[in-house]
Amino acid sequence: MLASNIKDRFQRDGFVFPIDVMESAAAAAYRARLEAAETAFPDLVNAKTCLRRYPNLVLPFVDEISRLPAVTDAVAAILGEDLLALDCPFFIKEAGTDDFVSWHQDLTYWGLDGEEEVTAWIALSPATVASGCMRFVAGSQTQTVDHRDTHDPRNLLTRGQELTVTVSEDAATEVELRPGQMSLHHGKVFHASHPNRSGDRRIGLAIRYIPTRMRQVAGGNMAAMLVRGRDDHGHFRPCRPPSGLLVDADLAHWREIAGARNAVMLDEGVA
Numbered sequence: 001m002l003a004s005n006i007k008d009r010f011q012r013d014g015f016v017f018p019i020d021v022m023e024s025a026a027a028a029a030y031r032a033r034l035e036a037a038e039t040a041f042p043d044l045v046n047a048k049t050c051l052r053r054y055p056n057l058v059l060p061f062v063d064e065i066s067r068l069p070a071v072t073d074a075v076a077a078i079l080g081e082d083l084l085a086l087d088c089p090f091f092i093k094e095a096g097t098d099d100f101v102s103w104h105q106d107l108t109y110w111g112l113d114g115e116e117e118v119t120a121w122i123a124l125s126p127a128t129v130a131s132g133c134m135r136f137v138a139g140s141q142t143q144t145v146d147h148r149d150t151h152d153p154r155n156l157l158t159r160g161q162e163l164t165v166t167v168s169e170d171a172a173t174e175v176e177l178r179p180g181q182m183s184l185h186h187g188k189v190f191h192a193s194h195p196n197r198s199g200d201r202r203i204g205l206a207i208r209y210i211p212t213r214m215r216q217v218a219g220g221n222m223a224a225m226l227v228r229g230r231d232d233h234g235h236f237r238p239c240r241p242p243s244g245l246l247v248d249a250d251l252a253h254w255r256e257i258a259g260a261r262n263a264v265m266l267d268e269g270v271a
């Protein structure tokens with residue numbers, strides 16, 4: 001897709017897809033590295049710990065994905081050349097489970113000073129209607145709606161946040177992706193996903209890109225990884241790329257950084 005098309009569609013709809021970022025075989029190889037780490041280090045590499053916050057600090061293949069030119073070229077078409085990855089959680093729904101994501105707008109509770117943020121959601125397994133692919137409401141990024149916290153344990157969001165308005169399900173676009181494709185979404189577009197009723201895991205890596213000029217206004221002391229260009233602003237503490245797979249020194253760095261972001265994401269006072 002041409003850079004100008006990506007930007008125009010993103011500005012109009014609040015999302016763009018599908019964008020090919022790697023061959024299916026490459027996506028399968030990344031999935032195999034993820035699953036090998038899950039098997040070898042089950043206490044660390046799971047949805048509640050390293051996969052939930054900044055896996056790019058401790059899993060080298062995640063850092064590698066966040067820097068792939070095919071991914072960052074598309075993001076740079078919208079945000080410019082100097083890019084930070086502010087967190088990159090995995091959203092994994094196991095086969096035949098009830099986990100879901102309620103309708104929400106990301107940027108309403110991240111404590112940033114603006115709206116220049118793009119999430120690249122990269123499929124490492126088939127994202128289909130059956131597996132609970134993401135769903136977006138085109139044009140909704142122009143609204144700001146209140147959220148309530150439900151703390152529903154089946155909701156993959158930190159506090160089970162959901163919009164306080166009713167979303168017309170018919171208005172949703174189903175974002176089906178094959179492994180190796182991605183969608184880009186605006187932090188204020190309404191989005192959600194249903195449970196995974198398929199026979200395979202649904203695995204997505206959601207990389208939150210911001211330009212280096214952004215600031216964190218709530219929570220303070222937030223860290224982000226420079227993945228493209230240069231940072232002439234220093235508004236975020238620099239993250240260090242991993243030196244190996246779950247290396248002790250990297251884990252100490254991860255604990256500090258993930259802990260600070262958890263504090264913001266769990267703070268019910270953050271608007």
Ligand SMILES: O=C(O)CCC(=O)C(=O)O
Binds near residue numbers: 101132191204
């Ligand atoms: O993976 C999903 O279904 C939801 C992901 C999401 O809410 C996000 O990336 O902001």
